[in-house]
Amino acid sequence: MLPIETNLNRIEKLAIQKENENFRFRSFLKRLDSRKVDRIVHRLHREITDKIDCLECGNCCHSLTPTVTPEEIVHLAALENQDIETFENLHLDVDRFQGSKFLKALPCKYLDGKKCTIYKDRPADCHSYPHTHKWGFTRRTLSVISNYGICPIVFNIMENLKIELNFSDKVTG
């Protein structure tokens, strides 16, 4: 296991420097057994999330706009003592491609410092971020690459995955 990197500035810079490498890695992953890749990613996810404290980071809440389901909209509007229409007008936007609704403020309106003020009521999209515990990693590599420069968990999983799959040897030799 590589030393864990949590410095957000370094991660952001490395994401720019390694963009081409990450797209080559994406092509490389597509040729592998996706279940095998998932099993390694899930183990790395467990090992790395044990070593990273999201309360010391909060970068996803600064950088991303989580999707909210219709049930979550009802719940969040009630928490704000607002009717649904007012809540939607004030706090939501619509993804024009998928039609889904998302919290539009950046940083998130529920973020206080690095803490979520509605932690127990946060949307499922927040709860499951960065999604590296799910199956189908090789089908989500575009989103993984876009999260690589935002989330230290994703960054560290990807860098360790390259080593475990001997990626450098594959591209150089």
Ligand code: SF4
């Ligand atoms: S609802 Fe909470 S966990 Fe989700 S983005 Fe906002 S602050 Fe972060």
Ligand code: SF4
């Ligand atoms: S999920 Fe990733 S970006 Fe969000 S707080 Fe945790 S380490 Fe940071």
